[in-house]
Amino acid sequence: MPSKVDPQPQGKVTSLEVAALAGVSRSAVSRVFTPGASVSEKTAEKVRRAAETLGYRPNVLARSLLTGRSRMIGLVVAYLDNHFYPGALEKLSNALQAQGYHVLIFMTGQSDRDLDSVAEEILDYQVDGLILASVAMTSGLAARCRAMGVPVVLFNRRQKEAGELAVVSDNYGGGRMVAKHLAAIGCTRIGHIAGWEGASTQRDREAGFLDGLRAAGLSLHAREVGDFRPETAQEAARAMFGGADRPDGVFVANDFMAFMVMDVLRHELGLRIPDDVAVASFDDVPTASWPTYDLTSVRQNADAMVAATAQILIGSIEDQPVAVLEPVQVELVLRGSTRR
């Protein structure tokens, strides 16, 4: 007792079956699903109808074998706990989806071994391009992918070696703004809690910050390293503010650490923000604007960074000329943590 034809049938449907139903050749079907191919509107209509009833859609993987393009972008990311990255990932995925690409995720530890094995996996999947975010780039991952003809873009990291495409904010400028602002509100003993010193973002932010202090006739009063991790930042805050002669202002290298620093200042040490200590930071993730933190922070323009990343990557995939990259502009968002 055969059942009626199902409008959305089980299993896979091939272009050949569609061709048969539409009474045309496999090539005709292919053309209908290839933008810019030459088909008469009449056949196109027949094919579309047949495809519809059969529930046919072209197999992207089979297509990629022919075209050499998988329409997948690899995204390598080490952690997602700093809220800046999930936000960026969301935007990135949306931007790429809008252009017909999709994101294949590779999580990685920071060890060389990890990165090398990840490199192999990435290449196995024939991704058209690669985005490296929040990754320590000690290994040759980028170089290896580049050598295999896969364009690579670094997100929120610069690389020492030339030749790597990288999208970064104006970290130097942002650091400078913070120094200027802290000086302007009357801080004189200014500290810095650094992130991971291997990161270009850290180096750039600190360089700008120090130059900014200098320009204001000040010098760094205290410095600790927080490695971009809240636990380490907690220790750093205790060390910096536990003794006498504590700073009256501090630049924490990112929001994620700054929240923890503020908690230590207020809840462990009983200091008032901004009265006893002014706190400023970098990223301006959503939490920074919550009433509890109300944190002055340098806003990274994630939308612009993502747009630049997508444009550059897709540009190099599709062999379009890629303009030289300027750092993305930042903006100091003033809030209660530095209001005096």
Place this chain on the structure above:
Amino acid sequence: MPSKVDPQPQGKVTSLEVAALAGVSRSAVSRVFTPGASVSEKTAEKVRRAAETLGYRPNVLARSLLTGRSRMIGLVVAYLDNHFYPGALEKLSNALQAQGYHVLIFMTGQSDRDLDSVAEEILDYQVDGLILASVAMTSGLAARCRAMGVPVVLFNRRQKEAGELAVVSDNYGGGRMVAKHLAAIGCTRIGHIAGWEGASTQRDREAGFLDGLRAAGLSLHAREVGDFRPETAQEAARAMFGGADRPDGVFVANDFMAFMVMDVLRHELGLRIPDDVAVASFDDVPTASWPTYDLTSVRQNADAMVAATAQILIGSIEDQPVAVLEPVQVELVLRGSTRR
């Protein structure tokens, strides 16, 4: 002037070239890269060496055309701002990677139209399985994928219709625990700020909570809807606590809303937590344990949820029997927000 042979050459290398260099057939090469195929150690060694020098790795996409398995798992997710999801995504990706699968991300809005077009894209990529997280399941996405033979697992959501595999916490039990605890510390006027009412998590948490209140001889004193969004939760908190006869305890349906509620309570309304109002919530994301919030919350065991998800999904992909799912156990983590 030809350059020396590059140990890691440009461009793609095929199995045929490896076969030639190793002096064997293409099949032999294939077998070496297929776990459990029968090859002599001698040939295997020759092939491995040839592959090494040529920088060869099998093309996963080409393989998938033959095997019908892409070793990709689609992950559909609507937003990443609730910190529970990035954490889960990270763990999920790691767990699947460990089993040789990789995650292809699909971001989606909540509209039906979005979900339908996403369904097509997912199927186009021939994913072996699908995970649906933080998605309103009004559309036939799951059904459509299931019909095409793609196993689907719902993460942190149940579906009304039977037949959908779903991994959830014991939301009912967690809600009950909260009620019991609030009653135990002496709250008598207890409110609830609900999440999005279309979500099974919300319904289950609230059902458990109400039953728990009843068991303690109490009834709900106030109720507002926060839709799982901080802005809406902010309004809800104002409505609930702005007037007279305010609650002395409140269960907020997840941490993400609870942080905002606490901010309103303390900074807008000048209430003390827990003295004036005890606050408890659900998820136990990392921020809940920060000193500022120190929030009593029902801990979702993300590791267990992820492990279950991976196991079930891979099980149904590889046609192994899948055991019936029990909700994942939860645990009430007591902190300062309810300490009296």
Place this chain on the structure above:
DNA sequence: GTGAAAGCGCTAACAC
């Protein structure tokens, strides 16, 4: 504009 034929890189019977 349309169909026939070739082949992307690989695996899986099937003989040997």
Place this chain on the structure above:
DNA sequence: GTGTTAGCGCTTTCAC
């Protein structure tokens, strides 16, 4: 254990 053959589902010359 190993090579030969066929083909996964699709796009793309190439004739017509």
